[in-house]
Amino acid sequence: MGRPPCCDESGIKKGPWTPEEDQKLIQYIQKNGHGSWRALPKLAGLNRCGKSCRLRWTNYLRPDIKRGKFSAEEEHTILHLHSVLGNKWSAIATHLPGRTDNEIKNFWNTHLKKKLIRIGVDPTTHRPRMDLPATLSRLLCLADLTGIMEPRAWDDHAARFLQHLLRSPATINMSSFSSIVPEMKPVSPMNMQVPDTASVPSPALFPAATSNAEVYGVPEMSFGFHQQPLGNYIKQDSTSNDELGAAMSAPSALLRDADGSLGNGDNCSISGNAGSVPPPSFWSELFDDPLLPGLI
DNA sequence: AATTCATTCAACCGCAAAGGA
């Protein structure tokens, strides 16, 4: 038998709070402070358990709570902190004045997580997703296969690719894909570049997240290797902010080669950041790219 | 207009940590 719920006593009210209950709670706390949450309901004349009162106060009634839509800055702060802290909602909330952990958690689950999935990024690891739907969808999108293949032909290719993935799920790369789907080689006018996976430890295939030639400095769609989770954008010490800041200020950083020049991103290594979160443009360019498929 | 489906978010539940006896 498990532990009984905290408020299974008969007669203790649960569910949505009424305006009258809210008023009682606000007035009591404003006058006396919350003190012991367990003792509070009785003292405040509320037929609720202390836990319910605490939740109602901290998540809704507290005077310093900021309500309404999350700003772009708040959004990428959450993304950034989540990539470092994981699901530590209360820790993330300490960096967002006026926002509660519950609110942030809800926003993550209903918006941000889906956005990351849509752009092919694993919301847990903040690394590119390697699962079949994400990979196939990305490839489909990038190669515009729907325009060059018959539907039945695509079914065949997908089946073969699936078999390949099941054999070696950890080693997806464009070279192997091309070998099992030969028709992929002359893919579209986009002239994909195929990196040498052997030279990259724990590589992750990461397609350019936008076709904006100005951002990448090259007209072709490219592939790069994003070697580290986005959490690594956070700088661990306080030096060299300026030099790193410039490199990290746009998605193009993902496609810079080791020597810093624009290229296909082979062996690119990202470390550090300007000591702050990436600018709004970083995320909005990823999220709003019309080329990326909606998987949700 | 009615119904179904999808999304949002306030609230709950249970576990774990913190703190006091």
Place this chain on the structure above:
DNA sequence: ATCCTTTGCGGTTGAATGAAT
């Protein structure tokens, strides 16, 4: 050191609402 109570946190639920059919 151990037990017990309280508080805080993260995962989950379900009612309310909106969108689509």
